[in-house]
Amino acid sequence: MVLKAFRRSVRAENKKLRGGGVWAVFLLIPLLSAAYGTFSFCYNSAAVTQDWAGLWGQHTLYYALFFFAPMAAIYAAWLWRLEHLGHNWALVMGMPVPRPCLFAAKLAAAFRLVLLTQGWMWLLFFGCGKLWARLPGTPPPACLLWALRGALAAVPMLALQLLFSMLCRSFVPPVLLALLGGVAGFLFVSKGWGLYWPYGLPALGMNANQGRDMLGGQALPFAAACLGFTLLFTAAAALLLQKWDVRG
Amino acid sequence: MLRSVRAELLKTRRRFDWLLLALLAGTALLLGAGGAPDSLQELASGYSAFFYTLPIVHVLVMPVGMAALTSRLWDAETRGNTRKLLFTLQSRGDFYAAKTLLGLFYLLVLAGMEALGLLAMGRVYAFTEALDPGRLLWLLVCSAAVEAVLLAAFTLLQLRFSSPVLLLGVGLGCSMGGFFLAMLADIGSMGAAVLYAAPFAWFLPLSDMEMAWDTAARQAVYLPQPRRYALLAAALGVGALLFLWGRRAAADREV
Numbered sequence: 383m384v385l386k387a388f389r390r391s392v393r394a395e396n397k398k399l400r401g402g403g404v405w406a407v408f409l410l411i412p413l414l415s416a417a418y419g420t421f422s423f424c425y426n427s428a429a430v431t432q433d434w435a436g437l438w439g440q441h442t443l444y445y446a447l448f449f450f451a452p453m454a455a456i457y458a459a460w461l462w463r464l465e466h467l468g469h470n471w472a473l474v475m476g477m478p479v480p481r482p483c484l485f486a487a488k489l490a491a492a493f494r495l496v497l498l499t500q501g502w503m504w505l506l507f508f509g510c511g512k513l514w515a516r517l518p519g520t521p522p523p524a525c526l527l528w529a530l531r532g533a534l535a536a537v538p539m540l541a542l543q544l545l546f547s548m549l550c551r552s553f554v555p556p557v558l559l560a561l562l563g564g565v566a567g568f569l570f571v572s573k574g575w576g577l578y579w580p581y582g583l584p585a586l587g588m589n590a591n592q593g594r595d596m597l598g599g600q601a602l603p604f605a606a607a608c609l610g611f612t613l614l615f616t617a618a619a620a621l622l623l624q625k626w627d628v629r630g
Numbered sequence: 631m632l633r634s635v636r637a638e639l640l641k642t643r644r645r646f647d648w649l650l651l652a653l654l655a656g657t658a659l660l661l662g663a664g665g666a667p668d669s670l671q672e673l674a675s676g677y678s679a680f681f682y683t684l685p686i687v688h689v690l691v692m693p694v695g696m697a698a699l700t701s702r703l704w705d706a707e708t709r710g711n712t713r714k715l716l717f718t719l720q721s722r723g724d725f726y727a728a729k730t731l732l733g734l735f736y737l738l739v740l741a742g743m744e745a746l747g748l749l750a751m752g753r754v755y756a757f758t759e760a761l762d763p764g765r766l767l768w769l770l771v772c773s774a775a776v777e778a779v780l781l782a783a784f785t786l787l788q789l790r791f792s793s794p795v796l797l798l799g800v801g802l803g804c805s806m807g808g809f810f811l812a813m814l815a816d817i818g819s820m821g822a823a824v825l826y827a828a829p830f831a832w833f834l835p836l837s838d839m840e841m842a843w844d845t846a847a848r849q850a851v852y853l854p855q856p857r858r859y860a861l862l863a864a865a866l867g868v869g870a871l872l873f874l875w876g877r878r879a880a881a882d883r884e885v
Contacts, residue, residue: 406796407795410803414807448690452694463795552645558695559653565657569660
């Protein structure tokens with residue numbers, strides 16, 4: 383019964399993503415990031431090792447630390463946008479699905495979008511490496527793993543952003559909070575506290591601007607942090623949705 | 631006109647726009663500082679370092695910040711789809727001018743927040759360098775001028791498309807594009823000319839502080855640069871032109 387409601391909710395969320403401006407963001411941001419990263423890689427040939435790991439570092443440097451969080455926040459805010467328009471919130475409260483299902487479906491839809499974004503980012507990385515930087519061979523499998531790990535690390539951040547966008551009727555403030563969160567994440571990661579900050583996790587997962595694996599020996603704490611933060615934010619959202627009365 | 635301004639001020643109640651401005655100023659200062667200074671040389675050039683890094687940070691933060699601010703200014707009309715109603719009830723020119731005035735007021739508040747934040751950081755870190763008020767004023771005026779250009783451009787986009795996603799997407803794209811251009815400008819063959827082509831990156835050529843790396847002493851040296859008054863005038867002119875264009879677009883819009 384709950385599973386059926388969840389599936390129905392996911393289908394509804396996926397429909398909201400069709401033909402939305404959100405796809406322009408999906409295409410544009412990784413594209414610009416790839417152009418910037420590859421240019422920086424080619425230009426700084428004396429300072430950056432000229433291999434796939436070096437290119438990965440340049441591609442993820444600003445993407446993971448600065449642009450990834452606001453992009454994920456835009457995805458999350460988009461998924462709540464329709465509910466906040468007009469008097470739609472009253473309809474949401476009256477929908478014949480358990481309210482936590484609604485939040486979980488949004489999280490699933492946002493995760494799917496982030497997964498696709500990471501795939502697009504990896505394709506751009508591969509294409510730029512072969513065609514622009516003219517690197518030999520193929521990228522090491524670790525790069526693909528880092529991209530996927532970045533998507534997984536985005537889940538707690540997505541849950542938090544969905545919570546913010548659920549509470550805030552306006553589209554913009556949650557996106558700016560993500561911007562600040564990402565910048566603070568940069569400081570947390572540089573101090574070695576990335577695991578304790580949801581916005582620092584994607585940089586750790588993607589191994590941003592690093593040749594070596596930043597998570598060496600810390601895979602379990604990383605997974606625990608991702609799971610813990612996700613459960614915490616999802617539970618908070620579910621609780622709020624359960625307790626919340628209809629508002630116009 | 632006064633009635634339109636009052637209406638805009640009424641809309642700001644419970645909107646907490648000052649929080650958004652504080653977020654922007656905080657993010658810029660946090661990124662500009664990059665961490666606490668850890669040597670006497672860094673303390674002795676604390677403010678100069680900020681005068682050099684803040685324009686770079688503005689290139690990264692302000693395009694998306696101004697997109698967000700524009701979206702906030704038009705939030706009530708977008709969510710309630712009331713622009714059509716307002717256009718038929720009040721003078722469109724006044725309506726547009728009131729929104730612009732409020733936006734400019736926000737830019738002044740943002741500049742004030744950055745100045746106060748900078749002074750507070752100087753106190754907290756105990757910079758030994760004396761603050762040059764003229765340089766601070768130049769930084770704030772130039773930043774506000776470029777932000778006004780961005781605000782006017784995003785308002786035009788908002789009028790045309792009414793989509794916050796598109797605005798923020800373009801803002802993020804400009805942030806990244808500006809940073810990309812900053813790197814291109816660093817390359818001798820391209821020169822700084824590329825920066826002049828993109829108003830969203832004008833924070834950089836308007837900066838009056840340059841940095842050189844002293845390899846022997848292994849420290850950054852900050853060098854004052856001549857101020858580009860012509861570019862500042864150009865920014866103000868472009869901002870005014872965009873405002874007039876937007877006002878005309880609002881007047882001509884079908885309802």
